[in-house]
Structures are given as structure tokens and as C-alpha cells.
Amino acid sequence: MPLYASPEQLMRERSELARKGISRGRSVVVLKYSGGVLFVAENMSATLHKVAEIYDRIGFAAVGRFSEFENLRVAGIRHADLKGYQYDRRDVSARALANAYAATLGSIFTEQLKPFEVEVCLAEVGATADEDQLYRLTFDGGIFDESPFVVMGGQTDPISAKLKDLVDPAHDLATALGTAIEGLRAASPATNGNGAAAEAEQIKLEVAVLDRARPRRAFRRLSGAALEALLPAKAEPVEKPADGEGDSGGDSGKDDAEKK
Amino acid sequence: MDNTSSGSGFSGPGLPSAYFSPASSSFADFLRAASPELLPARRVPAGAAELDAPHGTTIVAVAFARGVLIAGDRRATSGNLIASRDIEKVHVTDEYSAVGIAGTAGLAVEMVRLYAVELAHYEKIEGVSLSLDGKTNKLAGMVKANLEMAMAGLAVVPLFVGYDLEAEDAKHAGRIVSYDAAGGRYEEHAGYASVGSGSLFAKSSLKKLYDPDADVDAAVRTALEALYDAADDDTASGGPDLVRRIFPNVITITAEEGAAVLPAERIGTVVEAVVAGRAERTHHRQS
Numbered sequence: 001m002p003l004y005a006s007p008e009q010l011m012r013e014r015s016e017l018a019r020k021g022i023s024r025g026r027s028v029v030v031l032k033y034s035g036g037v038l039f040v041a042e043n044m045s046a047t048l049h050k051v052a053e054i055y056d057r058i059g060f061a062a063v064g065r066f067s068e069f070e071n072l073r074v075a076g077i078r079h080a081d082l083k084g085y086q087y088d089r090r091d092v093s094a095r096a097l098a099n100a101y102a103a104t105l106g107s108i109f110t111e112q113l114k115p116f117e118v119e120v121c122l123a124e125v126g127a128t129a130d131e132d133q134l135y136r137l138t139f140d141g142g143i144f145d146e147s148p149f150v151v152m153g154g155q156t157d158p159i160s161a162k163l164k165d166l167v168d169p170a171h172d173l174a175t176a177l178g179t180a181i182e183g184l185r186a187a188s189p190a191t192n193g194n195g196a197a198a199e200a201e202q203i204k205l206e207v208a209v210l211d212r213a214r215p216r217r218a219f220r221r222l223s224g225a226a227l228e229a230l231l232p233a234k235a236e237p238v239e240k241p242a243d244g245e246g247d248s249g250g251d252s253g254k255d256d257a258e259k260k
Numbered sequence: 261m262d263n264t265s266s267g268s269g270f271s272g273p274g275l276p277s278a279y280f281s282p283a284s285s286s287f288a289d290f291l292r293a294a295s296p297e298l299l300p301a302r303r304v305p306a307g308a309a310e311l312d313a314p315h316g317t318t319i320v321a322v323a324f325a326r327g328v329l330i331a332g333d334r335r336a337t338s339g340n341l342i343a344s345r346d347i348e349k350v351h352v353t354d355e356y357s358a359v360g361i362a363g364t365a366g367l368a369v370e371m372v373r374l375y376a377v378e379l380a381h382y383e384k385i386e387g388v389s390l391s392l393d394g395k396t397n398k399l400a401g402m403v404k405a406n407l408e409m410a411m412a413g414l415a416v417v418p419l420f421v422g423y424d425l426e427a428e429d430a431k432h433a434g435r436i437v438s439y440d441a442a443g444g445r446y447e448e449h450a451g452y453a454s455v456g457s458g459s460l461f462a463k464s465s466l467k468k469l470y471d472p473d474a475d476v477d478a479a480v481r482t483a484l485e486a487l488y489d490a491a492d493d494d495t496a497s498g499g500p501d502l503v504r505r506i507f508p509n510v511i512t513i514t515a516e517e518g519a520a521v522l523p524a525e526r527i528g529t530v531v532e533a534v535v536a537g538r539a540e541r542t543h544h545r546q547s
Contacts, residue, residue: 075279077384085377104274
């Protein structure tokens with residue numbers, strides 16, 4: 001380690017490290033649709049989730065180093081449950097949690113030896129489409145209010161360019177899912193860490209929604225038969241993660257049964 | 261390079277280090293570390309008395325074919341006065357479970373609230389729900405933690421019902437677990453159970469009326485008959501209030517619908533039938 005490094009250089013190196021770590025991974029797309037918010041992540045694992053529930057109307061998606069964003073996920077759930085228990089369930093908002101995340105990530109970036117190589121998206125679904133919110137949090141403590149979509153991880157530019165014209169918050173779930181998959185395909189496979197052939201590409205997807213219409217807990221994973229039913233029919237075959245059984249909680253299992 | 265080991269919390273802004281501790285998926289444990297003042301009070305009031313007798317309430321649980329239900333009366337008493345006519349003593353705690361509580365009303369409501377958050381918290385962090393046995397053990401732990409207060413006269417005694425998704429026999433997947441004030445946990449195999457000051461009367465009634473092959477409607481009728489009998493002999497349990505239309509709360513749990521609160525109109529219809537049946541028998545005997 002050098003005897004002296006200028007603060008700018010330290011910051012620059014940390015940013016480099018974090019950016020590289022995040023771009024090496026796979027992409028996640030979060031977008032608004034008519035019924036709420038849709039999360040679509042490229043995820044080779046069926047059990048190590050990139051998308052998770054935080055609270056009744058709040059969902060979490062992240063890219064980067066798994067152990068680091070797992071920590072953030074657990075801390076976020078604790079924050080939300082504590083606030084909801086101390087006050088009321090309706091008093092928990094994504095904005096407050098996003099602020100807490102931003103402060104935490106900022107602290108870690110400046111004070112710790114190594115920044116968190118993560119990027120986080122928090123989504124909250126409201127009673128109407130106007131009240132839906134998307135926040136993007138960066139490794140250095142930046143917080144951005146985004147609409148109508150967020151792209152993180154891997155090569156975000158080609159995906160963003162594609163989605164900018166395609167995403168429409170008025171689309172239904174099936175259309176939105178098709179749009180998201182198209183966006184993910186737009187990333188060049190060579191640099192995206194997918195490692196698969198360009199043509200008959202098999203992308204493993206982790207899909208979840210925050211469904212406005214559900215009475216209390218809006219978060220719902222889509223997998224197995226329920227996911228298949230929504231995928232674009234004419235598209236190349238897409239591998240799905242393991243079906244309902246391996247997924248979280250009684251919720252998704254029950255909903256798969258309903259969807260049949 | 262681990263930024264988040266529980267020893268090295270960052271003192272800066274943002275989420276405190278307790279939020280990052282890798283420890284447990286238990287919300288109550290997290291509360292103890294982060295905000296212990298939010299846990300149900302642990303101080304024992306001066307002059308601890310003996311354990312109280314069963315408390316002003318009747319809660320009944322009845323298992324039926326492919327499900328289970330729990331029902332509770334609506335009265336809260338304070339000495340000889342009625343403190344509340346429409347208190348809710350049975351609550352849905354998660355998608356396939358519900359809890360009814362006898363005992364000190366304030367502590368009971370707090371315990372159920374904490375328990376429901378505890379179950380959801382575990383599910384969100386771990387990604388899978390607790391098993392039914394895990395849920396009942398957790399509740400036993402919470403009752404045990406209240407033992408000091410119980411001995412001071414502020415006991416809380418729950419009755420748990422749940423639908424066991426992992427049961428081999430779907431017809432008998434509805435399970436009932438009862439507790440005592442010391443935190444003992446007892447699986448009820450008879451198919452029915454009751455807790456509270458009116459429980460003796462309710463159990464006698466259920467002993468004669470219980471049918472393990474009943475459908476949900478018959479089981480609801482059985483439970484409401486038992487509550488009626490309990491209220492008939494116990495002043496601390498409330499019977500149906502036909503003037504104000506206040507009826508017992510009933511929660512059913514089945515595989516198809518999960519835990520569902522029955523609407524008051526439906527309960528009202530059954531209660532009126534129960535009352536009419538009793539009136540007819542009384543007048544028939546007297547004439």
C-alpha cells in the first residue's frame with residue numbers, strides 16, 4: 001500500500017472496483033405495469049434470490065456481490081418490520097428505507113476499506129399507478145427516483161436503450177414481461193457474463209411482482225406453470241427456475257395453484 | 261474485509277449495526293438487540309400474587325374434515341363490569357394459522373401482534389415459512405417469557421389452530437395446540453379444545469356435539485352452540501347480543517382459502533338458528 005494516496009485517487013479506485021464488480025454480473029430489470037411493479041432478473045440459481053419481499057407493498061432487487069446485498073436485504077426487512085410494529089403497517093414507506101440504504105452505502109463507501117459492490121432497487125406499489133415508486137441506490141450512496149423502469153447490473157446501456165421505447169406503465173403483466181425479456185436479450189451476450197451462444201439463448205429468470213390488487217402482501221414470485229402461462233408464446237424457449245416448491249413461503253405455492 | 265460483522269458497527273448515519281447482525285431470523289430477538297423497550301413488559305409488579313384462575317373469556321377450537329376453526333366470544337370484563345362488548349379475541353396470524361387468547365386483554369393483543377410479525381419476519385428472511393411445529397414452539401416460548409407477569413396475575417393463555425400443509429392425511433390436517441400459563445404446549449388430538457373461564461362448559465358441550473367428519477358449516481354450528489353454553493353459565497363470557505348484532509368471531513382455516521374471517525352476517529344467521537333451537541326446547545319442555 002502506498003504511503004500516501006490522494007483522496008480523489010482513493011475514491012476513484014473504489015468506484016472502479018465497485019463498478020467492475022457490478023458490471024461483471026447479470027442484469028436485473030424492474031418496471032412498472034398496470035397492476036403494479038414487475039421484477040425480472042437473470043439468475044442462474046433457483047434458490048439464491050436477487051429479488052425479495054421487504055414489506056407489504058415494498059420489494060427489493062439487487063445486483064453485485066451476493067453476500068453484501070443479502071445483508072442489505074435482511075437489514076431492510078428488519079427496518080421495515082420494526083417500523084411497522086412500532087407504529088402501524090401503513091407507516092412503512094420505501095422512501096424512508098431508501099434513505100437509510102443510501103446513508104449506509106455512503107458510509108461504507110467512504111469509511112470502509114472496500115465499498116459494497118452492489119446496486120439496489122427498491123419498489124413500492126400504491127393504491128393507484130401514480131403512487132408507484134422506484135428507487136435506485138448506488139454503491140457510493142447515490143439515490144435516484146426512477147420511472148418507469150430501472151436497469152442494473154451487467155451491460156445496462158443496451159438494455160436501457162431498448163426499454164426506453166418499449167416500457168409503458170399501462171401494459172398488462174404478460175406484455176410487460178415480454179418487454180423485460182426483450183430488454184435483457186438486448187445486452188450483448190459476449191460481455192454480459194452469460195456465456196451462452198447468441199442464438200438459442202437459454203436465460204434462467206427470476207420473476208416476481210408487487211401486485212396492487214392483493215389485499216395485504218403484494219409481493220408474489222412467479223415460477224413454474226404460472227410463469228410459463230405469461231411468457232411470450234412465440235419466443236425462443238426460456239428455461240424457468242425450479243417450480244413453485246422451492247420458492248418462498250406459502251404465498252407463491254398457493255398462487256401457482258390458483259393460476260392453473 | 262467483512263464490513264458487517266456484528267462487532268464492527270459503523271457509527272455513521274444509516275442503518276445501525278444491529279440491523280446487520282447475522283444472528284437470527286427471529287423478530288423478537290432482533291427487538292431485544294435493537295429496541296428492547298418495544299418487547300412486552302418484563303417488569304414484575306410489586307406484590308406478586310398466585311397464578312390466577314382461568315380468565316374471562318371462552319375460546320373454542322374445532323377440527324373438521326379438511327380444516328379447523330377457532331371461535332371466541334366478545335366480552336371483556338373488569339371485575340363485575342363489562343369493559344368491552346365487542347373485543348376481538350381470535351386473530352389470523354398467518355396464511356394458515358390463527359390464535360385466540362384468554363387472559364389479560366392488553367397483553368394478549370400485544371402478544372398476538374408480535375407473534376404475527378414474528379411469523380412473517382421469519383418467512384421473509386428465510387424465504388420459507390416455519391413448519392407448523394415451529395410456529396407452535398415459538399408461541400410456547402412467548403408464553404413462557406410472560407411467566408413472571410402470569411404469576412403476578414397477568415396471565416396470557418393462547419389457543420392455536422393451524423392447517424398443516426405437510427400433513428399426510430389432508431382430512432386431518434387441521435391441528436389444534438393448547439397452552440398453559442407456564443408455556444406448556446399440548447397437541448389436542450380429540451379434535452376440539454377450549455380455553456378461558458367458560459372453557460369447562462364449552463368442552464362439555466363439545467364432547468357431545470363434536471363430529472370429526474363434519475363440514476365447515478356443521479363445525480361452525482357446533483362451535484357456536486358451545487360458546488352459547490359457555491356464556492349461559494359463565495358471567496365472564498358473552499353470549500350473542502341480538503339487539504346490537506354482536507356475535508362471536510369465527511376464523512376458519514382450509515387448504516383452499518387459508519385462514520379466513522367469517523363475515524358477521526353468516527355467523528348471525530347460524531347464531532339465530534342456535535337461539536331459536538334453544539327457545540323451542542325450553543318452551544316445549546315448559547308447555
